[in-house]
Amino acid sequence: MSDEICDCETDEFVGKIRRGMLDDDTIFDIADLFKVFADSTRVRIMWALHESEMCVRGISKSLNISMSAASHQLKTLKDADLVASRRSGKQVYYSLCDEHIEMLLSTALAHIKEEKRWSASSRSRWTALTAPRRWRRPFPRSPGYRMLRWISRPRRCT
Incomplete structure (x- = not known):
């Protein structure tokens, strides 16, 4: 292991982040x-x-x-x-208080629409490439379990 620290761990960087942090009430x-x-x-x-x-x-009536x-x-x-x-x-x-609320709603909608632009096929391909492979061990006494035991049995060299 090296003693190198990443740029985001330096005192200068951490101090800059802390100075820019909002107060707890906000x-x-x-x-x-x-x-x-x-x-x-x-x-x-x-x-x-x-x-x-x-x-x-x-x-x-509008929202049922x-x-x-x-x-x-x-x-x-x-x-x-x-x-x-x-x-x-x-x-x-009733009405929305101001344009900031409208902006929040519009920004949320834009974010959702951007996320949905990924087609199902590209998303599934991306998931297949990046997701860890998960394999569930079959339950004992199931055909899959017996097959697994047969495949992984020790073999003799003859």
Whole structure:
């Protein structure tokens, strides 16, 4: 073994990374933001609001979910400052807070589309080339196990 260290292990490099690191509160805020995106119903609601401002009933009908489920998810989105609301008479209309949320959704969609560009055949070829070969040993008393024992039996040289 050599005592060489990689460039990313030098004190200068590590110091640069540490100086550029976000503070813990900001890191936790970012993690909390992405936790909100972890629920598919909330993402569907945000995508619908990306298209147009809507009331709870409109969201419920558009996404085929109950009004209580829509209302519950909208409260979570509103608490995370992702969705804004405005009252018009008895109706409450919801919309995305700002263009940053739209950018997050658009960026996520672009990332997913880019990932799907890989065709199934090229992906399977890539997997076949890079994946470790896995081989399961057959269960005892199965034909495969008996065949394995016969093949791997010690042979005598004659």
